[in-house]
Amino acid sequence: MNNLVINIKVHESLYLKDPQTTDLGKRIIEHSVLMIDKIGLECFTFGKLSKVINAAEPSIYRYFENKHQLFVYLLNWYWEWMAARIELNTMNITSAAARLKIVLNVIADAAKKNSSIEFVDEEALHRIVVTEGAKGYHHKMVDADNKEGFFLACKRLCEKIADLLIEVNPNFPYPRSLASSLLETANSNLYFAKHLPRLTDVKNEGNMLTQRVKDLLEYFCFGILYAYDFGKDEQLNHQLIATKKVSYANAHSSDNAMEHTL
Amino acid sequence: MNNLVINIKVHESLYLKDPQTTDLGKRIIEHSVLMIDKIGLECFTFGKLSKVINAAEPSIYRYFENKHQLFVYLLNWYWEWMAARIELNTMNITSAAARLKIVLNVIADAAKKNSSIEFVDEEALHRIVVTEGAKGYHHKMVDADNKEGFFLACKRLCEKIADLLIEVNPNFPYPRSLASSLLETANSNLYFAKHLPRLTDVKNEGNMLTQRVKDLLEYFCFGILYAYDFGKDEQLNHQLIATKKVSYANAHSSDNAMEHTL
DNA sequence: TAAAAAATAATAGTTTTACTATCTTTTGTA
DNA sequence: TACAAAAGATAGTAAAACTATTATTTTTTA
Numbered sequence: 230m231n232n233l234v235i236n237i238k239v240h241e242s243l244y245l246k247d248p249q250t251t252d253l254g255k256r257i258i259e260h261s262v263l264m265i266d267k268i269g270l271e272c273f274t275f276g277k278l279s280k281v282i283n284a285a286e287p288s289i290y291r292y293f294e295n296k297h298q299l300f301v302y303l304l305n306w307y308w309e310w311m312a313a314r315i316e317l318n319t320m321n322i323t324s325a326a327a328r329l330k331i332v333l334n335v336i337a338d339a340a341k342k343n344s345s346i347e348f349v350d351e352e353a354l355h356r357i358v359v360t361e362g363a364k365g366y367h368h369k370m371v372d373a374d375n376k377e378g379f380f381l382a383c384k385r386l387c388e389k390i391a392d393l394l395i396e397v398n399p400n401f402p403y404p405r406s407l408a409s410s411l412l413e414t415a416n417s418n419l420y421f422a423k424h425l426p427r428l429t430d431v432k433n434e435g436n437m438l439t440q441r442v443k444d445l446l447e448y449f450c451f452g453i454l455y456a457y458d459f460g461k462d463e464q465l466n467h468q469l470i471a472t473k474k475v476s477y478a479n480a481h482s483s484d485n486a487m488e489h490t491l
Numbered sequence: 492m493n494n495l496v497i498n499i500k501v502h503e504s505l506y507l508k509d510p511q512t513t514d515l516g517k518r519i520i521e522h523s524v525l526m527i528d529k530i531g532l533e534c535f536t537f538g539k540l541s542k543v544i545n546a547a548e549p550s551i552y553r554y555f556e557n558k559h560q561l562f563v564y565l566l567n568w569y570w571e572w573m574a575a576r577i578e579l580n581t582m583n584i585t586s587a588a589a590r591l592k593i594v595l596n597v598i599a600d601a602a603k604k605n606s607s608i609e610f611v612d613e614e615a616l617h618r619i620v621v622t623e624g625a626k627g628y629h630h631k632m633v634d635a636d637n638k639e640g641f642f643l644a645c646k647r648l649c650e651k652i653a654d655l656l657i658e659v660n661p662n663f664p665y666p667r668s669l670a671s672s673l674l675e676t677a678n679s680n681l682y683f684a685k686h687l688p689r690l691t692d693v694k695n696e697g698n699m700l701t702q703r704v705k706d707l708l709e710y711f712c713f714g715i716l717y718a719y720d721f722g723k724d725e726q727l728n729h730q731l732i733a734t735k736k737v738s739y740a741n742a743h744s745s746d747n748a749m750e751h752t753l
Numbered sequence: 754t755a756a757a758a759a760a761t762a763a764t765a766g767t768t769t770t771a772c773t774a775t776c777t778t779t780t781g782t783a
Numbered sequence: 784t785a786c787a788a789a790a791g792a793t794a795g796t797a798a799a800a801c802t803a804t805t806a807t808t809t810t811t812t813a
Contacts, residue, residue: 253761272631274799287763296800363629367624369531370531387690404692406683406690413676414675425637425642427649429667456714513790515791537771538769547791552773553791
């Protein structure tokens with residue numbers, strides 16, 4: 230199941246020459262992913278890459294203007310890949326809520342046995358997105374990059390998820406913010422569990438990390454999706470809160486979700 | 492109100508020589524903030540800074556090992572400042588929910604008339620945190636930095652908020668994740684509204700941006716806080732969802748929160 | 754098939770940044 | 784006032800980012 234070959238098309242503003250069309254181009258992509266995963270975006274340079282792939286440094290500049298463009302190319306690859314996985318895994322599901330759960334599963338990266346392209350190590354690429362993804366759009370040149378279409382894949386992905394949120398609850402007022410927040414929260418909690426555990430409740434024990442992140446995403450997502458409007462109908466709110474408190478206490482009285490120790 | 496002088500103490504692992512103790516040190520902090528805000532972290536260099544403050548470049552290295560250490564120093568300043576503002580604004584409030592609303596207000600940066608330190612432009616520093624804050628901990632050296640105590644202020648801030656979330660709902664299973672998520676969501680939506688508007692529902696129109704972000708934070712925060720446990724008591728869930736849908740439709744039928752057009 | 758044209762890659766630089774070794778000046782104190 | 788210690792300035796080096804130019808290969812066409 231799901232071993233179809235996915236064809237990833239990256240926007241042409243993100244390269245000078247399409248790396249997928251040549252052998253050298255593919256080696257650039259392949260070893261960029263491996264090297265950035267290994268030594269980090271800061272230490273990664275075109276000079277080091279050229280030595281690893283046995284090419285001249287200026288040859289790399291024929292494909293990408295600079296390190297930043299190459300990095301955003303890789304991010305776009307990841308976003309396109311995620312969108313393709315979502316499409317693939319939800320196409321035959323009718324219930325919107327069920328599709329949303331699958332999307333959360335894909336976001337948390339729990340269902341990724343899908344090595345579609347032979348020269349891209351998707352696990353390494355995912356680690357890069359989790360660790361350094363934010364650098365792709367958190368800088369002073371973001372407006373210029375945006376005009377060039379650097380973030381189209383991300384925006385499409387976000388809107389795809391937002392559409393689904395609206396389908397689950399047509400009255401929900403923050404579909405885009407929740408969609409982007411879910412993408413960020415998944416990555417943050419994976420990262421925090423590994424490096425800054427005091428910033429998350431998800432534990433990096435055993436091999437349950439992605440499952441736990443998925444649980445958290447579901448808890449947050451459906452909690453927000455069905456949230457009522459605070460302050461507008463206080464009486465109903467208090468009524469609801471009281472009901473839910475009882476419901477929650479019953480559900481969690483002997484649950485491991487109570488493990489938190491502050 | 493709130494014009495008390497706040498004393499910001501930054502952890503000593505974050506400098507070689509305390510910049511607050513000398514005139515040059517204060518000029519380094521002051522103009523780092525102004526320059527990073529203006530040209531961005533990437534373009535900001537010790538060489539350029541030394542020219543602006545009329546000092547020799549190596550003098551700056553007496554205070555900070557490198558640009559990264561200086562940057563994390565500034566982040567810590569911000570986290571300490573935010574913790575101080577939270578303390579100041581919530582000290583006399585008994586209701587936990589009311590205190591939480593104030594905290595969300597502080598996170599969204601809507602209540603910051605508090606120029607405590609004369610040589611730090613807090614508005615510029617806040618823009619830096621929103622635009623580039625994630626770079627402080629998203630890199631390969633994060634574990635080494637963490638051991639040195641670079642993120643203590645952030646972790647304390649996060650736990651302070653987590654404690655409050657637990658106070659509002661003692662059964663809530665994800666206090667730390669929600670706390671960190673609120674901090675990130677506030678910054679993300681401010682940033683997206685200005686640079687990538689398709690990733691948020693918050694509009695950057697007029698001077699209501701921080702207010703709108705605060706509304707979003709409240710909606711998300713209280714929605715999650717009182718979320719019930721999906722899948723454990725399906726009957727009650729469906730009952731609640733139905734009630735809330737009606738509640739929400741009534742509240743928002745003629746509200747601008749319905750503006751979303753996908 | 755062979756020469757010209759076009760595309761691609763390699764060589765050898767320049768500029769800027771990050772950082773350091775060393776020297777000079779200032780300041781506090783006995 | 785003399786001296787030590789701290790602070791600051793001078794003048795570098797090494798590496799990264801990028802580019803102009805030359806060399807090679809491939810493609811096209813006579």
